[in-house]
Amino acid sequence: MSRHATPCCKIGPSILCADLSCLADECQRMMQSGADYLHLDVMDGHFVPNLTFGHPIVKCLRPKMPDVYFDMHMMVENPEKWVESMSDAGANQYTFHVEACEDIPTLCRKIQEAGMRVGIALKPGTPVETILPYSELFDVALVMTVEPGFGGQRFMEDMMAKVQYLRTNFPNLDIEVDGGVGPSTIDVCAEAGANMIVSGTAITGASDPSQVIALLRNSVENAIQKSQLER
Ligand SMILES: O=C(CO)[C@H](O)[C@H](O)COP(=O)(O)O
Ligand SMILES: [Fe+2]
Structure with a gap:
């Protein structure tokens, strides 16, 4: 039996380029602006040439927003190493990079057994066939x-x-897209079939994040409706 239900539109702001000195406030601001989930970018300085944060920060955030869905984008080497700590910290989805993993089935099972949804990420140079x-x-x-590695890049x-x-x-x-997604690039993502939309600078840097989130949602919902009529 398939593990996948009919996809619906979900907008997940990335707080990578937000003011991280007030991380919890920024996360709350995103949820109050209409976000469906939070996309939290973990970078280890090895898999990507940048550093962010790890499970201790997630553990501090969790009690402040008990019901928010945390999608951990694990841009790390040895992704199998952090499964338990992220689960204990309260992560809901553990998205690892296929390029960083030697034993994909074992890692997928480990994530599932730890009670998280399994996300598998592809760098731009990695063929889609790799995950089939x-x-x-x-x-x-x-x-x-x-x-992967930096916010604010070109889509x-x-x-x-x-x-x-x-x-x-x-x-x-x-199907989630991540990187350079905003009002000017959402339509191609939506038409291609993406339903989980990560957007960083376009939302966190906007004067009215709720307006941007509504615009992204509108584009994806229209595309989903159109594709359902065509089925
Ligand atoms: O994974 C990422 C970078 O590796 C970020 O999630 C992504 O870049 C979001 O930021 P922006 O929308 O500004 O590109
Ligand atoms: Fe990301």
């Missing part, structure tokens, strides 16, 4: 639309071929 053998083992496919439209391929072959899969 594991389609029954993950809940979310994350198609990176920039090279790579040629990644939409991966999204289209996944949507065609897995109509009920949660």
Whole structure:
């Protein structure tokens, strides 16, 4: 039986470029602006040339927002190392990079057994075929639309071929896009079939984040409705 339910639109701001000195307030601000979940970028300085934070910060955030869905984007080497700590800290989704993992089935099972949803991420240079053998083992496919490591980069439209391929072959899969997604790039993501939308600077840097979130949601919901009429 498939593990995937009919996908719906979910908007997950990335707080990577927010003011991290008031992280909890920024997270609350995103949720109050209409976000569905938070996308938390973990970088280890090895898998990507940048550093952010790890499970101790997630553990501090969790009691301040008990019901918020935390999607951990693990841009780390040895992703299997942090599964238990992230689960204990209160993470809901553990999205690891396929390029960083030697034994994908074992890691997927470990994440699931730890009570989290399984996300599998692809860097721009990684072919979509890499993840196909594991389609029954993950809940979310994350198609990176920039090279991971930094916020505020330019959206790579040629990644939409991966999204289209996944949507065609897995109509009920949660497909997430991340990197350079905002009002000017959302329509191509939505039309390609992405339903989980990560957006960082376009939301956190906006004077009215709720307006940006509403615009992103509108684009995705319209595309989902259109595709359902065509089925
Ligand atoms: O994973 C990431 C970078 O590696 C971030 O989630 C992403 O870049 C979000 O920020 P922006 O929307 O500004 O690109
Ligand atoms: Fe991310």
